[in-house]
Amino acid sequence: MSAWVLMAMLEQARAWDRVQGLPPESKAEVLHTLDTIKASAIHWSENSQADDLPARRPTPSSPAEPLTTEVEGHGTAVTAAQRLGCTERRVRQMVKEGKLSGRRIGGTWFIEDQSVDDYLLRKDVA
Incomplete structure (x- = not known):
């Protein structure tokens, strides 16, 4: 659940927009971390039994897609x-x-x- 909450907070803070001014190496690392958090949130939502939280749409079945x-x-x-x-x-x-x-x-x-x-x-x- 913490990944979903953190993802929602990052979206509200417009974290992706703030990354744009970073040096390329730092930017790549931060974007990778944000993508990992998003993937964790989606995974949690797919596997959660909680009815009180909004469901996320599923991710592709193959990582290559x-x-x-x-x-x-x-x-x-x-x-x-x-x-x-x-x-x-x-x-x-x-x-x-x-x-x-x-x-x-x-x-x-x-x-x-x-x-x-x-x-x-x-x-x-x-």
């Missing part, structure tokens, strides 16, 4: 690309440029829905 679990408030890069009318690669570039907020979990990029909405608003105003 990309992670396709949903992250609250985020869509995949594919979904963001469809909404923006561009390619998935361009979405990843926009994250690196700071135009969108997102993070990679396993092999899947998750883009904050709000950052896509904000980008579309800025694009409409310009």
Whole structure:
């Protein structure tokens, strides 16, 4: 249960966004740790009998598969690309440029829905 609670706290603190300014080696280590905590939380949720906590969606059965679990408030890069009318690669570039907020979990990029909405608003105003 502690992994699930810690994961919820990290999401509230926007831990992934704060990691962006770290040096590459530190950033990689912190992101790996955060991914491990997320995996622990998902594993706990799948194997828990507690009815009072929200259930998490299952992870893929094989570790080689990309992670396709949903992250609250985020869509995949594919979904963001469809909404923006561009390619998935361009979405990843926009994250690196700071135009969108997102993070990679396993092999899947998750883009904050709000950052896509904000980008579309800025694009409409310009």
